[in-house]
Amino acid sequence: MAPTTIDNFPLDVLSNILIRLPAKPLARIRCVSKPWNTLLSQPSFIKSHLQRYIKDNDEILVVFANGFGSDPELVHGSVNGLICLSYRTSNNAEPVIQIWNRSLLAILTLPSYCNPFGCTEKISIQFGFRFDPKTHDYKVIKFMTPIPTLLILIQNSFKDRDVNLPYENIQVEVFKGFLSNVTKIVGRDGIFVDGHDGHLGPALTFWRPHAKT
């Protein structure tokens, strides 16, 4: 059987080279050709790139500091290296949820969603971030109190369900494409290990490393 090739280039060799590139050149070479762009967009490539990056980079991942920006930003957890965080543009605004893939310096902002309760005042919102190994889906769960709400994210689009469910019945959303492997998040209050929620006080702000360097 002939080996798979991309632009007459053995795919296995090419993947093994490109996986060793840092985020910037990797983003640039998406322009090289269509098949390259396709390869670089594949979840399996993204996942391998991140796993490799994490294995080789044992640095402090996130540094929290007071006073950076005016709005509190929160980390809701990390799964397989993806980090879920949110921030508000103003006190009354719905949180904007983002997923950060640090090996690609990529931040994915999830589509906004409507709040079935209208005004968010007096409503406490919490998010959970999980991975379903069965389906390889990432799930963002939104809990709103006093009424628990289910937020389903299916392939990049949010669906609100204004149903009341007991917590144990909550099923969740689905989010494919971005994969990763965080080993640790370091915050002022401690270390949050992969797969565990890190919930931080609102006084802490989050340094977003996708800023241009």
Added chain:
Amino acid sequence: MSKKTLTLMSKDKQLFNIEEHLAVQSVTIRNMVKEDGASSVIPLPRVDSETLALVIEYLNRQQAPEEDEDYVKKFVDERGEIPTLLELAQAALDLDIKKLMDAACMKVADLIKDFTLEEVREALRIENDRTPEEEKAIRDEFQWAF
């Protein structure tokens, strides 16, 4: 008692002999030896003779384990031409010689990471199938990288 020798055959049908205890650094060959004793010639249909000669040179190295990392890096550095490195990476992949594969791929990645798009295409002989508009769309999307 003489050491057991294996014969490897390149894409262009050249034969290379190597002692079995050295050849089994290649996981692919090790598995073949385990399975059937690999008494016959082992064909390597993706590896040309020049590259196979390099691989054999690498497998025959007499390096203390603690110097091995430096050796493989130097070995690859000395063959810093991209076409050679690509062939070497492919051979190391087919033969499953991890350190050599890692070093060869890393070297290529290091070389191309500062290349312009044109230089990447030229070095890897890739045809540009993008229209200027398509290229611009990607540039816009990944503005921070350019």
